[in-house]
Amino acid sequence: MEYAERMKEIKSSSIREILKFTFQPGVISFAAGSPSPLTFPVEEFGEISKEIFASRAQEALQYNITEGYPPLVDKIVQYNKKRFDMGRDFDRTLIVTGAQQGLDFFAKVFINEGDVVICENPSFVGGMNAFKSYGARMIGVDLEEDGIDVNRVEEILRTEKKVKAIYLIPTFQNPSGITMSAKKRKEIYALAKKHQVLIVEDNPYGELRYRGEDILPIKAFDEEGLVVYVGTFSKTLSAGMRLGFVVAQEELFSKMVLAKQVSDVHTPIYFQILVDEYLSRYDYSAHIKNLQGFYAEKCDAMLTSLDTYIGDRMQYTRPEGGLFIWCTLPDAIDLDAFTRRAMQEKIAFVPGYDFMAGSTDTCHELRLNFSIPTEEQIETGIKTLGTILKEMNQ
Amino acid sequence: MEYAERMKEIKSSSIREILKFTFQPGVISFAAGSPSPLTFPVEEFGEISKEIFASRAQEALQYNITEGYPPLVDKIVQYNKKRFDMGRDFDRTLIVTGAQQGLDFFAKVFINEGDVVICENPSFVGGMNAFKSYGARMIGVDLEEDGIDVNRVEEILRTEKKVKAIYLIPTFQNPSGITMSAKKRKEIYALAKKHQVLIVEDNPYGELRYRGEDILPIKAFDEEGLVVYVGTFSKTLSAGMRLGFVVAQEELFSKMVLAKQVSDVHTPIYFQILVDEYLSRYDYSAHIKNLQGFYAEKCDAMLTSLDTYIGDRMQYTRPEGGLFIWCTLPDAIDLDAFTRRAMQEKIAFVPGYDFMAGSTDTCHELRLNFSIPTEEQIETGIKTLGTILKEMNQ
Structure with a gap:
């Protein structure tokens, strides 16, 4: 079948493959791109939804x-x-x-x-x-x-x-x-x-x-x-x-x-x-403030673990917000080998290839997400990554 | 600003303009393309929604x-x-x-x-x-x-x-x-x-x-x-x-x-x-059967009114289902003039231009919807269209 030219440059992102791996039991995932569902105003939405169905369902549907x-x-x-x-x-x-x-x-x-x-x-x-x-x-x-x-x-x-x-x-x-x-x-x-x-x-x-x-x-x-x-x-x-x-x-x-x-x-x-x-x-600004507090703790937990267990074995950004930390491996460490070793130890993250606008031959970067894992998972996961880095650096 | 070539053939449909007119008070509209919201399973959806918010809201959001x-x-x-x-x-x-x-x-x-x-x-x-x-x-x-x-x-x-x-x-x-x-x-x-x-x-x-x-x-x-x-x-x-x-x-x-x-x-x-x-x-097939009954009455009401008040002054299809009847005016009657006269009498429908794949210079067709108006509105509206046709035919 002859498809449209415009779609030829689009390939399924490798992130989706990684995400499948993260569904396996026992995997600590830093691969997510999503916010924590714990922050969604579930009760408030539930209340409003009930009222929509009671009084204006036909309009809403x-x-x-x-x-x-x-x-x-x-x-x-x-x-x-x-x-x-x-x-x-x-x-x-x-x-x-x-x-x-x-x-x-x-x-x-x-x-x-x-x-x-x-x-x-x-x-x-x-x-x-x-x-x-x-x-x-x-x-x-x-x-x-x-x-x-x-x-x-x-x-x-x-x-x-x-x-x-x-x-x-x-x-x-x-x-x-x-x-x-x-x-x-x-x-x-x-x-x-x-x-x-x-x-x-x-x-x-x-x-x-x-x-x-x-x-x-x-x-x-x-x-x-x-x-x-x-x-x-x-x-x-x-x-x-x-x-x-x-x-x-x-x-x-x-x-x-x-x-x-x-x-x-x-x-x-x-x-x-x-x-x-x-x-x-509801007070949207108060909600925002709450979720900032929620994520700040997770972000800090990851930065602290990175400082403690990884230090200068790998470079990483110190974001003031958002959901991600971006890491750069030393030239001597192969990203694919590092990713595979991490997966063996049941740790997932997203290697940087998909995020590169141009050629991806020499990518040494990876993305870590801190919004989904618990603080315990963050510590355990980063510690393990530190151990792998130490081994691979020898 | 220079837009993409691909969008040049797309124009806002005149249906949207007609729909604005239908929001005016007292207008009988045969212009809709929508199902009747009276047929939506509002109560059932409300029940299920309540449960989703109670037990799996984080997944659903x-x-x-x-x-x-x-x-x-x-x-x-x-x-x-x-x-x-x-x-x-x-x-x-x-x-x-x-x-x-x-x-x-x-x-x-x-x-x-x-x-x-x-x-x-x-x-x-x-x-x-x-x-x-x-x-x-x-x-x-x-x-x-x-x-x-x-x-x-x-x-x-x-x-x-x-x-x-x-x-x-x-x-x-x-x-x-x-x-x-x-x-x-x-x-x-x-x-x-x-x-x-x-x-x-x-x-x-x-x-x-x-x-x-x-x-x-x-x-x-x-x-x-x-x-x-x-x-x-x-x-x-x-x-x-x-x-x-x-x-x-x-x-x-x-x-x-x-x-x-x-x-x-x-x-x-x-x-x-x-x-x-x-x-x-729920029994989806039973629901379908109910809505078939609901629409059958409206479809019949419109066909009966067309037969009674319009007869051979205009051609129209006799659909066995769906939401629309398609009408063809006699060559002598100008579609735009007829649409304007109908709008003066507060009746709306969609003139056929937008539905034509090619040139629309000589369109004599119009679309009537029966899913939204009540049976009373259908009779009143079609009767009025009949009167207009009679006047214009003289």
């Missing part, structure tokens, strides 16, 4: 408009304004079925085959694949401690003809945990303005800061409608309900509405009502 | 696998086998976020720009737009009383080089209400086999038969994996939960899984558990 449930859209607009100083008169907010769908629709309405998208290297597999699945050529730019190498971005913008967008996860980046500084955010926006390319700002982890001061999203100083902001409730309320949103200038918004109409018509209204009611009745 | 909740997938496979004699060893079933998403993903993995898709004329706007949004060229083939003109399909297959698929809604077609005969289903399958093109069989209305005998889907005699079958619970359980499925041969299935991974990751697991539990605990 019927078709609805593509743009999203207006009261929820309004709340998101207000929240983003207050929390992130974000959203101008020319901006509109579209409810999507998870942030991933926001990236998908952006690519669908904006990317022609062969267009270039600049991204961080490493970057989020799902984001890169969304662009690639419409024929984009991804150019990865290495991350520095304070975010993407802006000089390199400028060089690409000067030399490449078909750059359409810059895809960034500025805050607690996946997989690196790195946060782009305020200075670099301004520089990158200035570059986008000068070269008139769009920035796609993916911010799933923005609420999960455990230390340090918030930095405003790039969208906060977008005076020209050049930034398409993608947000989600996946990391704060529920990942499985698939509720995200896109903030984009009006024209791009209306193109994305068309894309959504022919893709899934609308995001289930039941979950939109559920979240709208949740935001009306 | 967390990420899940792209392919779909395995127990639900199994139930759909069993049901399709028993009910429609459908599904071979090489087939796999994928859960999608509404049948629309099944069409979208099929087009994404299979259509290159310029490929031809043959469809019925008229056909479902959402289906045609999904194909067009990946650059397909739609060729519409007129419907006869027993379905698509098979000879014309054969002629196109002989003369067009790049035909990739035939898109069909064989049972209670939207918008025409026409059902393809068993004979034509076999003929069209033989043609697909001979020319090795795929058939996309969209069957949202298959359970809504009010009269006559069931006819097996084309997928029932697909021995070669040439038919991609798209089904949904939207017309039987809930449209707003967006729960559909695709049955396709393994290789195409796995490509569509990739497309889904980069689009919305997975369909909300909460609704998949909800429907799985519903199918376990």
Whole structure:
């Protein structure tokens, strides 16, 4: 069968294979990309759900408009304004079925085959694949401690003809945990303005800061409608309900509405009502504060274990938020061999290959997740990794 | 801003404008495309939902696998086998976020720009737009009383080089209400086999038969994996939960899984558990029978009113199921003038333009829906249309 050209670059990510391994009994998994379900407001949602079924079930189970449930859209607009100083008169907010769908629709309405998208290297597999699945050529730019190498971005913008967008996860980046500084955010926006390319700002982890001061999203100083902001409730309320949103200038918004109409018509209204009611009745900021506390402990537990059992045998980032720590093995240690040895000891993590925008021949990186394992599992798992590293280093 | 080529053919459908009009007080609307929310099993869903929140909320609110909740997938496979004699060893079933998403993903993995898709004329706007949004060229083939003109399909297959698929809604077609005969289903399958093109069989209305005998889907005699079958619970359980499925041969299935991974990751697991539990605990066939009875009365009410108040002033189909009646005005009556006159009298319907695969200069058709208005509204509305027709005919 002859498939479409656009899908040829997309391969099933190796993460899925690793995840199958993590279902085996006794495996300690640092491989997850998900928030802890222990943080979901299960009781509050249960209460609201009961009321929806009692009083407005027919509405919640019927078709609805593509743009999203207006009261929820309004709340998101207000929240983003207050929390992130974000959203101008020319901006509109579209409810999507998870942030991933926001990236998908952006690519669908904006990317022609062969267009270039600049991204961080490493970057989020799902984001890169969304662009690639419409024929984009991804150019990865290495991350520095304070975010993407802006000089390199400028060089690409000067030399490449078909750059359409810059895809960034500025805050607690996946997989690196790195946060782009305020200075670099301004520089990158200035570059986008000068070269008139769009920035796609993916911010799933923005609420999960455990230390340090918030930095405003790039969208906060977008005076020209050049930034398409993608947000989600996946990391704060529920990942499985698939509720995200896109903030984009009006024209791009209306193109994305068309894309959504022919893709899934609308995001289930039941979950939109559920979240709208949740935001009306409960203190979302207090909830966020609770989950920051929950994750801070886990993040600290992993950093402490890394310091104790691994030390300078491996480099690792010290994220101020998010769900991930990014590790770099010494050159002498082969990533595949290390991954296999860890799996023998029933420890799982995600090797870095899938996150690389370009060639992956010499990858020495791996991603550790701390949101799902218990603190005991974190200590046991990291200790074991330390032992393996010691053995392999000899 | 320079958008992607592929979206240029997609325009916001005029149906959406009409729907805005229908929200005005006092308007009788025959414009809907939705099932009646009165038929949704609200109480049963409410009971199950309560239990999900009490005992497995964390699972229901967390990420899940792209392919779909395995127990639900199994139930759909069993049901399709028993009910429609459908599904071979090489087939796999994928859960999608509404049948629309099944069409979208099929087009994404299979259509290159310029490929031809043959469809019925008229056909479902959402289906045609999904194909067009990946650059397909739609060729519409007129419907006869027993379905698509098979000879014309054969002629196109002989003369067009790049035909990739035939898109069909064989049972209670939207918008025409026409059902393809068993004979034509076999003929069209033989043609697909001979020319090795795929058939996309969209069957949202298959359970809504009010009269006559069931006819097996084309997928029932697909021995070669040439038919991609798209089904949904939207017309039987809930449209707003967006729960559909695709049955396709393994290789195409796995490509569509990739497309889904980069689009919305997975369909909300909460609704998949909800429907799985519903199918376990309740008698789905009895539910279907009830809703057939509910719609049969409305369909009959509309046909009776048409016979009484319109008669031979306008042609109309007599569907044996589904949600729509398709009407053809006499050549002398201008569709736009008729639509405007109806709107002045607070009656809404969908003029046929959007359903036409090709040029729409001389459209005289319109679609009437009977699932949403009450029987009183049906009688009042059709009577008014009769009066307008009489006036305009003078």
